[in-house]
Amino acid sequence: MRRRRGRGGVGVSGTGDLPALVHDLLAEAIRIYHDNPAAQAWLYRQAERFAGPLRLAVTGTPGAGKSTLVNALVGQGVALSTDGDGGHRTWYSDGAQPRAQVRPLRGAPYELALHRDDHGLRLVGVPGDVLELLVEWPSRSLRHTHLLDTPGLSASDAGWQAAGELWQEADAVLFLSRTLSAADLGRIPPVRGGWAAATAALHVVAVLSRADETAGGRVDALLAAKQIARRRRREPDLAVVCQDALAASGLIGYAARTLRQDEFDAVAELSTLPRAELEPYLLSVDRFRAAGTVVALPAERRERLLDRLGLTGIRLATTLVRSGAHDTAALAEALLRHSGLAELQTAVADLFSARRDVLKSRVALLAVEHLAHREPGPQSAYLLGQVERVVAGAHEFDELRLLAALRTRRAGLPGDLAVEARRLAGGDGPTVFERLGVPAETPPEHLWAYAGAAADRWRQEAEEAGPDSRRAAQVVLQSCESMLHQLSEGVPTA
Ligand SMILES: Nc1nc2c(ncn2[C@@H]2O[C@H](COP(=O)(O)OP(=O)(O)OP(=O)(O)O)[C@@H](O)[C@H]2O)c(=O)[nH]1
Ligand SMILES: [Mg+2]
Known part of the structure; x- marks a missing residue:
């Protein structure tokens, strides 16, 4: 197994680079189970997945x-x-x-x-x-x-x-x-x-x-x-x-991503009818089917639209065309947005996707833990201890939880602080540059100064915060300190 680095070369972690630690743990487990071919094959599959x-x-x-x-x-x-x-x-x-x-x-x-x-x-x-x-x-x-x-x-x-x-x-x-x-x-x-x-x-x-x-x-x-x-x-x-x-x-969403010209034409045809005239026919599938010649679309094209968009989709699409989606691409884009896709x-x-390494680390740690329980041996306790050690030092999991709390406004931080917390915790990207919100060519001494100032701010925040937001502030502080640690170890490369 080749040793891997966090993407961007500057993954930030509490005690180190979580994916690298997990990679080493998998390699160690493979070595420990050398006399158990089935377990080893299973671990190789986990390593491949990782x-x-x-x-x-x-x-x-x-x-x-x-x-x-x-x-x-x-x-x-x-x-x-x-x-x-x-x-x-x-x-x-x-x-x-x-x-x-x-x-x-x-x-x-x-x-x-x-x-x-x-x-x-x-x-x-x-x-x-x-x-x-x-x-x-x-x-x-x-x-x-x-x-x-x-x-x-x-x-x-x-x-x-x-x-x-x-x-x-x-x-x-x-x-x-x-x-x-x-x-x-x-x-x-x-x-x-x-x-x-x-x-x-x-x-x-x-x-x-x-x-x-x-x-x-x-x-x-x-x-x-x-x-x-x-x-x-x-x-x-x-x-x-x-x-x-x-x-x-x-x-x-699927219709939006695969919308065809003839489907746009059919919607555009429907949209030529005044809203008040079309609306009664869009109240049910049966009415739409039975609209006769009022709706100038042959039955099979009506069926196709129903199949592709459903009644709500047809209603939405006609509204979008009336309000300015004048070609297939524009309608597709608007439908994609409205669909929630x-x-x-x-x-x-x-x-x-941006947290792939952390999510994969989680699954690999679970796998090693699972194996140590399922196939107990002289080194199982040691392996379980290693899992525990890696997890305890994994600031990445705290960051993910914080980002989730910030997304759903459960972190207890006011707006401007929440935006900064999100950035520092890696919500805009995992590299030091993205975390600090600075261009990728920023010289190291400036990075150091920015990270230091952020750490000071959030140390104070963590001390002064009420019970609702203290945990969030502590996690952000830890992110800042991890960056300082990382910077002290060498200049990050893009
Ligand atoms: N109106 C509407 N219908 C949908 C949507 N998604 C799926 N359907 C319809 O719901 C039915 C089931 O959709 P599937 O995508 O097969 O659902 P599924 O969860 O894969 O079903 P199982 O695999 O059988 O559990 C089909 O008739 C779809 O056309 C949607 O977003 N809107
Ligand atoms: Mg299915």
């Missing part, structure tokens, strides 16, 4: 719109339908050629022919004893992030167990629910005790899905959904299970 792309699972309640959201995130119709029960978990990754592989419960993986039709990808002849399916598809979106589409989680015991196993497979999770109700959130597998529980929410974002259907799909459904998510994100039952909650319509993509980029 160095690989972010693994993002899309999971949640049955029918919550998971597969549709996978399509929206990829920007192509990749979600797989199979001729069996369809309940297979499926990984999507970038590849030169489209191909599909079956990983059976027992035995070696093998390839199956992949078909594409109007409804997306189709795999024929999938047997029952499947662990998972692996689909490679040429896509830039899948280059740095591998996506996992999962079957809906049933509330049964088997469902719980499958869910628990599945969550170990991913570095980060989008948990979809149509309501964000406490009952739905209860399906997020509990993490038992210890440090893992304290970091449990770091890799989860909750999504109020199919947001265009919120409030019975009324005109302002998307707005209502976003308000519900905004309110829910501050409530304690949600804060303990995820970093943030957002609302999104995968359906409209753009905001979700930003959240994935900020909370997951």
Whole structure:
């Protein structure tokens, strides 16, 4: 295993570089288990995962719109339908050629022919004893992030167990629910005790899905959904299970990313009717279908629009065209924004992709801990101690928690301080330059002075802060001190 550095060469940590420490710990565990080939092979897989792309699972309640959201995130119709029960978990990754592989419960993986039709990808002849399916598809979106589409989680015991196993497979999770109700959130597998529980929410974002259907799909459904998510994100039952909650319509988001000229033309055609005249036909699918010649669109084009955008989407799209979206690109851009998908993509980029190393470190630490318990040996206690030591020094986990609290306004810091805290804790990027908000060519002595001044400010802040914001101030102070430590060790290179 090659030793790796934090991205940008200037990852900041409490006692050192968390990913580098975790890398060393994995190598040590591999050495310790040298006489146990199965355990060692498993550890090599963990090490491979640790160095690989972010693994993002899309999971949640049955029918919550998971597969549709996978399509929206990829920007192509990749979600797989199979001729069996369809309940297979499926990984999507970038590849030169489209191909599909079956990983059976027992035995070696093998390839199956992949078909594409109007409804997306189709795999024929999938047997029952499947662990998972692996689909490679040429896509830039899948280059740095591998996506996992999962079957809906049933509330049964088997469902719980499958869910628990599945969550170990991913570095980060989008948990979809149509309501964000406490009952739905209860399906997020509990993490038992210890440090893992304290970091449990770091890799989860909750999504109020199919947001265009919120409030019975009324005109302002998307707005209502976003308000519900905004309110829910501050409530304690949600804060303990995820970093943030957002609302999104995968359906409209997917349509936005793949909008065709003929679809824009159809919406534009509808928009030529005065609002008052069109509105009654958009009250239900049946009315829209039965609009006869009032709506100058042939039945099959109406069906296509319904299929692609849903009633709320059609209503939204006509409003957007009337208010200035005059071509396909403009309408697509506006739909993307209104669907909530753009905001979700930003959240994935900020909370997951930019924090890939920390999230992967968390999963690798869990893996080593798990193995030490599962395969006890003379050195297990030592390994567990090492995990504990790395976790205790990992300021990165504190930073992630702080950033989540700042996003959802739970950190107790007033506006201007919150903005600075976010930056110093790495919310705008992990390098020293980004943390200090200075250009990348800033000379080291200036970096030192800025970091020193910030540390002084936040030391005072931490001393004077009330109980609500003290913890936040302490974490920011630690971030400043880590930067000073880093700078004292040498000049950061970009
Ligand atoms: N209106 C609306 N319908 C959606 C949206 N997302 C999905 N749907 C519809 O909901 C149904 C289920 O969508 P899927 O994406 O297959 O949901 P899923 O969570 O993958 O379902 P399972 O895998 O069976 O658990 C389909 O008919 C979709 O067209 C959405 O954002 N808005
Ligand atoms: Mg599905």
